[in-house]
Amino acid sequence: MTQQLTAKSSQKVQMFLSQHGKSFVVKEMPESTRTAQEAAQAIGCQQAQIAKSLIFKDANSGDPILLIVSGTNQVCTDKVEEATGLKLAKADAKFVRDRIGYAIGGVPPIAHNEDVKTILDPDLKQYPSIWAAAGTPNAVFELEAADLPQLTQGKWVELAK
Template sequence: MSKKKLAKTNAIRLVEQKKISYQEYTYEWTEDHLGVENVADELQKDQSELFKTLVAVGNKTGPVVAVIPGNQELDLKKIAKASGNKKVEMLHLRDLEDTTGYIRGGCSPVGMKKLLPTFIDSSAASKKAIIVSAGRRGLQMELSPQDLVQLVKGKFVELTQKEE
């Protein structure tokens, strides 16, 4: 009884190499359903447990990574301040793979081509575990935010827009 095993992603290899405890989740995806709400439905999880990985570009530092709850929006002023930039804008989608080694819908904060300055929303710090992309569409991993922040040499900072 052999179950077809997909090749491990850089993210999974790195987590295993550092002996970090994690839980893997797989789900079906389509080009039309790459959003966090679809992933949350597939995994039967709340969107606030799923953290999306966004890549922005600062006017001084170049690329920076933001890891924020799936049901929130990134505040560009907050990531600019946290990363020591005056201005930050989202990385063009066409540059994502060259910059990170990952494609849209499969961008993990772990195992990028280069270790980029990474900022994780402070709401993650108090959680037991969060779910992030494991480096491929249809693959997520759940791990402790403390392990994640150490793994990517990141910082917990407030990154999201406050709800009115």
């Protein structure tokens, strides 16, 4: 039995998942899932099982870059640059909202306003299931790391500090 989603952005994520042949279910939680730590507490999983969606800007092109990172990892921008040739710069909240379509703290790995180059953290592969944001600071969905490349067109790159 699926719950009725109240937020339009969570509905957008659920629609994307359904249209891509996935039976994943977006869940709106009573607690905040804005940070990896809060999400893990609300869900009852390890913090490392949270797939953080971090938006950067390509310093050369100005295009958004999505890094999907294990909840306990920090990004080493030098590793990403060396592996991909991308020069990562910080993206502010307005850039994320305008280009991606979601507020920071609820950015999902999918269903963005535009196609986004995506880099995946291989550390996520060690868990039988992972959890990702679903459009709001209290909505999540469960998936397997193996689903990420198909859903995001992302590439696995060692990126942790």
